[in-house]
Structure formats: C-alpha cells, structure tokens
Amino acid sequence: MDRRxxxxxxxxxxxxxxxxxxxxxxxxxALGDAPIRGMLWVAKDADPARALGSTPTECLRIPAxxxxxxxxxxxxxxxxxxxxxxxxxxxxxxxxxxxxxDGRSNPDxxxxxxxxxxxxxxxxxxxxxxxxGNGVDDPKPIPDLSGPKARLKISQVPAERKLEPFIHGLITxxxxxxxPTPAVLEGLADYVRALDPAACPAKAxxxxxxxxxxxxxxxxxxxxxxxxxxxxxPTAVVMVASARSRLGLIDERFAxxxxxRPRADLRAADRxxxxxxxxxxxxRPDVPRxxxxxxxxxxxxxxxxxxxxxxxxFDPARLAQxxxxxxxx
Ligand code: HEC
Numbered sequence: 326m327d328r329r330x331x332x333x334x335x336x337x338x339x340x341x342x343x344x345x346x347x348x349x350x351x352x353x354x355a356l357g358d359a360p361i362r363g364m365l366w367v368a369k370d371a372d373p374a375r376a377l378g379s380t381p382t383e384c385l386r387i388p389a390x391x392x393x394x395x396x397x398x399x400x401x402x403x404x405x406x407x408x409x410x411x412x413x414x415x416x417x418x419x420x421x422x423x424x425x426x427d428g429r430s431n432p433d434x435x436x437x438x439x440x441x442x443x444x445x446x447x448x449x450x451x452x453x454x455x456x457x458g459n460g461v462d463d464p465k466p467i468p469d470l471s472g473p474k475a476r477l478k479i480s481q482v483p484a485e486r487k488l489e490p491f492i493h494g495l496i497t498x499x500x501x502x503x504x505p506t507p508a509v510l511e512g513l514a515d516y517v518r519a520l521d522p523a524a525c526p527a528k529a530x531x532x533x534x535x536x537x538x539x540x541x542x543x544x545x546x547x548x549x550x551x552x553x554x555x556x557x558x559p560t561a562v563v564m565v566a567s568a569r570s571r572l573g574l575i576d577e578r579f580a581x582x583x584x585x586r587p588r589a590d591l592r593a594a595d596r597x598x599x600x601x602x603x604x605x606x607x608x609r610p611d612v613p614r615x616x617x618x619x620x621x622x623x624x625x626x627x628x629x630x631x632x633x634x635x636x637x638x639f640d641p642a643r644l645a646q647x648x649x650x651x652x653x654x
Contacts, residue, residue, distance in 0.1 A: 360647040368435035368443035373648035374641040376433035384471035384525035400516025402545035402567035411501035430469040488514035539627040542568040578638035
C-alpha cells in the first residue's frame, strides 16, 4: 500500500489549516504555501503546464428544448461549485469538476488518502464521508463522463431516472454535503446526460484562461437570473456561489503584487456577488438589477484581467516555477 494512505487524518489536518479560509462560499482567501489550490490534488510528477495550465474541452450537447437547456445550465454551474459538497471536500475546494474535469476524467488527480494511482479516487473513503466510509482502500479510476454511455455503470436513459439517486448519494453521503435543491439535483443529472462523445471538440485540451473562467461565471449568473425569476432562491444562491468560485480560481493566480490593481477590481466584483447573494436570501426586489449590472460590467473586468494574464499564474512558465515552490512532502 502507498505510504501516503496510512496518515490521511494528519495530512488532512494540515490541509485544513492551509485551507481554513476556503470554507463555504468564501473562495477568495489566502492559501498557505500552495500558490494555487489545484496543486494540492495534482500528482507531483504531472506536467504543471498541462495539468494546471490547460483543461480538457467540454463535450456538451445543449438540448434543443429551452426548458431542458436551462436545467443543463443549472447542472453545469452546480458541477463547478465546492459548496455543493460538504466536510473535507468542500473545505479543500473540491467540486465535481475537480475529478471529472470539464465533464471528463482527470488522469492527474492525486489527493492524499483518497487516491491510489494518479487518476483514481476512493469515493467510499471515510476521509470525505462520515456515512459511507467502508474502511477499505478501494480507489477506482475516475470515469470519463463524456465517454460512450454504454461504458458507464449508471444508466443514463432519461426515463429511468437512475442518475438522480446516484448523484444524491454522492453529494449527501460520499461527500457529506447538504441536501441539494431539487433543481440542482435534476440539473446535475441532466448535465451528465447532455455530455456526449459526439459533441467533443476536435482539440482534446485548451489553455486555461481568464476568458474561460469568466465565461463559466457568466453562464452561472445567467442560470441564477433564471432561477431567481422562477422564485427558486436557494438554487439561485448556489448558482451565484458557482460564479464566485470561478472568480476565486482567477484570484489565486493574480497574487503577484504587480497585479494588485486588477486583483482589487476582481475582489470588488466578488463582493458585489456576495451582496447579490444576501439580496437573494432576503428576497429583496433589487436582485434582478444587481445580477444584470454584474453581467453588464463583467466584460470590462474580463478585458482588464486578460490584459494582465501573461504576468499571472495563467502563464505556463510562471506556473511551472510556482509549482516548484509548492507544499513539501
Ligand atoms: C474525488 C473525486 C470525485 C469527485 C469530487 C466526484 N466524483 Fe464522480 N466519480 C469518481 C469516481 C472515482 C467514480 C467511479 C466510482 C466507481 O467506479 O465505483 C465516479 C463515478 C461517477 C458517476 C458514475 C459514472 C458511471 O460509471 O456511470 C457519475 C455520474 C459521477 N461520478 C458524477 C459526479 C458528480 C455529479 C459529482 C459532484 C456531485 C462527482 N461525480 C464528484 C470520482 C469523483
């Protein structure tokens, strides 16, 4: 057995300290010695430019039916939201997309006490779950959710509704998360069903950029607008949390003091989203205005951040250097 796996509690305690600021929706906090969170679950010998500087392209077929397409957007955002999960996973900033990157797999994933070989995870591990910990080390390869449906274990025939109870168990039992809203659960199942190998772009990977993450944030906010208009406040709050966590992924790459100005503007944008979440929870009438104003200003913020991207950890060479300084051990 891998030596790492015998001391999960100690390692996680150390992680917990490093990551204390990441609990809940506050994704913009400092992070101990690891310049970016993703370094904590990437295999040490992985090429950082590939594992952290690029991302798989998404194989998503957006349904023609607008109602179903809206559900898929809810699921897409929820898939990228750490607060959906609970306990250790949420504290570490882990979300569905950490393991199933852009709906695929993650050959570089390696989390102390959870993985065996890179690209595997034990989702019945007591580290993530107080419910299902089976006391057995049985890490399994992270499946590619965008592969042929016939190769996957859980039926995705929509009428069979098999994914919903499976994902419900993942969230509430494997990952100790709070009960998801019905719209979040349905959306996640609809998102997974909309992943389709025939929809894969020609290029398997693309560089991870400010623009990609800002596009995710905007899509999540648009889903928040739809849910807020439909009166589903709890789901809208999760959608805004998803947008905020994407901003958090930009923020951690803009820590260089030379980038203080764009980072301050990014943080101000995050605070406006926190305000929008409060307004949603209080059911204040200015919610639509706040969300629309944020979206309207987001392109300018994106341009400001993109202009400085090459001086940030979005730059592959800077990223590789930073990866050398990552947490020891
Ligand atoms: C820590 C890594 C990790 C995270 C986080 C994670 N998964 Fe998975 N997922 C796995 C692994 C490993 C399996 C395979 C389990 C097995 O084979 O028993 C799996 C299996 C699945 C399957 C079944 C695939 C099949 O064969 O039919 C679905 C669907 C799925 N995950 C969706 C999700 C969703 C939705 C989330 C977020 C709520 C999520 N996963 C979070 C690692 C992860």
